Amino acid sequence: MEQDVTSSAGLASLPQLLARNAEQFGQKAAYREKEFGIWQSWNWSQTAEEIDALALGLLHLGVSEGDHIAIIGRNRPAMYWSMVAAQAVGAVPVPLYQDAVVEEMTYVLDHCGAKFVIAGDQEQVDKVIEVQESVKGIEHIIYYDKRGMRKYDHSQMNSFAEVQASGREVRDQYSAEMKRRSDALDYDSTCVMLYTSGTTGRPKGVVLSNRNIIETSKNSSEFDDLRPGDEILAYLPMAWVGDFIFSIGQAYWTGFCVNCPESAETMHTDLREIGPTYYFAPPRVFETQLTQVMIRMEDASKLKQRMFHHFMAHASKVGPALLDGKPVSFWDKLKYSLGNALVYGPLKNTLGFSKVRVGYTAGEAIGPEIFDFYRSLGINLKQLYGQTEASVFITQQPDGEVRSDTVGIASPGVELKIGESGEVFYRSPGVFVEYFKNADSTAGTKDSEGWVATGDAGFIEEGSGHLRIIDRAKDVGKMADGSLFAPKYVENKLKFFPNILEAVVFGNDRDECTAFLNIDLTAVGNWAERNNIAYSSYQELAGHPQVIDTMRSHVEEANASVAQDDMLAGCQVHRFVVLHKQLDADDGELTRTQKVRRRIIEEKYADIITALYDGSEQISTETEVTYEDGRKGSIKATLKLVKAETVAPKTLMAAE
């Protein structure tokens, strides 16, 4: 692939994009953050000045070209500025997951060899100091929030404001050097390094070049007609590639405004106040919001409940068609606009989606009912399919071609092919440069022609050209009788029930499928409260006989739905267990992006899985748990193993 080292528009790096934005959109808001109850904002020229000061300060501290600068904190403008400032001095920004425990952080900081760390607050600084005991390369820590930092040893530590102040002082001395370093950046320079959370093994450092980020941002912004004046809420982890593309790549390319919430807990209030026009959330967020709406509707008055259900039924009938611009009868339209005034509008406002023009969900399959719920309200929610290695975009759904069972057509500039095993491959300008210090893995993932294996099994639908993902290629297996086993398909059906937060289905090489379930504490807790059921812990509620009964009816409903698909009818769940603890990233059971890590769960709960297949009624087990501060403890429980009715594929109609 022969490509130029500069882009057509002559904008080949983030500092260049920033300079263009400062000139072109100078007075328009670039960042907002709610602090002290008020939205503080910075326009593009102020942003350029802040980043400039920070970059000069970093030079003054002795950052060299090619150094890695780790950035750890929640979404705040200063953290985003740090990424661009790092690039401006020729260094490579490496954002880390802020909720990572010390052990994970040690691995990443050691692997990337970061000399400088920019941390959000005291909590992150404490972790880095602990990491420093084993990783000697870290020379200097810069922290943003000064709270509680007064008593620390400041010989190798500075506040963000001090670094900026020193940068402003030494401007004359260093600005030539900074200009030299910024100008040296081209399309092939590294833009950012992101660690993949990895459903298996150690995290890998994905090196993305300016070409990857800027080309992808350009293509995807044009695809959805993003423009200056758009608003997004930046609340997803900064270490995740999606946040980098949305909040930096696309924001700098199109010049829209990035809004940072006051704290993680106020995210929904802030969402509502900002009313973003472009919004991204993983399916879990949409699920949680839908669960909350349903819970609140159950507490509403009878009249409101009837009105809600009546108009929602109408919305699910005509809403998606209206959104796709298909013909709808006059009376249906009229009724929809009445519903909009009475139900949909106020509901969208409460959810913070009043102004959403483009919304995406990705990362996991979304339950069709959840997806349709939001679409029927008139929210243009679409699906995309992406990976860190692709700078996010592989496929996405164009307006008017949105369906819950596909992930859309190839994104602009992306080529797709399906391997012989059914695995999906892609090639695009966004394809990563390499895995940092890991040539073997790079070669194993990307071939000499630039095709990258996604690790997902899927097929391209004839006619529409849409890609459909079945499951992780390595998770798709065969049952003992040779029929197809696709756990994710069944899990997604189960997770649609508001009461079920997480499900893990087993059955590869077995006669029948079994499942682990996690209850959703919000939904089940609310139900318990209304039914006067007392409980003192998650474990107790999860083991309550009535809860288990409810779970059984959910599993049976899901079975009936699975049975409708001839190919996958064998994947019905015969026996299940409601787990005594929530699967958690701190225990390594989920990735930091909340994906299930099957191998680890299979190993950890081997005793329960054995019991699910040997016909026992209950099992006593002890599980190790990790607390948020890294301490370990264990919980003991006796779990009931429950049998669920299954449906024979041929009696499908009767089951309905």
Added chain:
Amino acid sequence: MNAMAGNYVTADGRQIGGVVMEMKNITLRFGGVVAIKDISFDIHEGEIRAIIGPNGAGKSSMLNVISGFYHPQEGEVWFRGSKRPPMKPYEVAQQGVARTFQNIALFEGMSVLDNVMTGRLTHMKSGLFSQAVWKGKAEAEEIENRRKVEEIIDFLEIQNIRKTPVGRLPYGLKKRVELARALAAEPKLLLLDEPMAGMNVEEKEDMSRFILDVNDEFGTTIALIEHDMGVVMDLSDRVVVMDYGKKIGDGTPDEVRNNQEVIDAYLGVAHD
């Protein structure tokens, strides 16, 4: 350590200033009952001072004397170098003494924000008329007060409940809101009446962190009453121990812990 000694440096290296408040031979009676009997101690600038003792020892009465709610029959209260005449509690508050209560005393129907704003009352200077007209001075003052309150909300990490009515909050958070209201008054001396009562371990840890942070960030002098010995010993610089209205110990946590009289009071001895 001599309780009357001047400035000193704590174990964790904080410089403690001179005497802020001094209680001289305080005796408080309710009819024939002697609640406090001839007690003297002092509180230094910037320190965390605890008053402990078994139930009925007179701790809360002592705190009420400091806050001006009770007037002792005998003895003197010295505040910032001058003898304090008998005062109403609001006058004491105006001098820069704020407190929280053992059984939470918030306005249940009002939002967290409004509750904390009431803590600014002593800082509002504009008259009723200009408040009503809402122009000029009153408006500027309100903005200034709100800014201060928002800083405290940020400090105590209660942004997410800013607009929530206090009545809907769980107990632990109400306690935090009460602390926020006391802090809003920007007190020189902060009195905490059993700040950890009824909390679980995690809430206690949070509250301890906040008390230490308040002392550290704002340099506020803190006097607290607490039952949880672990908390008291970890938090405070010096401890006064009371039993049956009398002072039976005074000193650093270590000194108090090894004081035989204190051990007897807590573990109990046969009374002759």
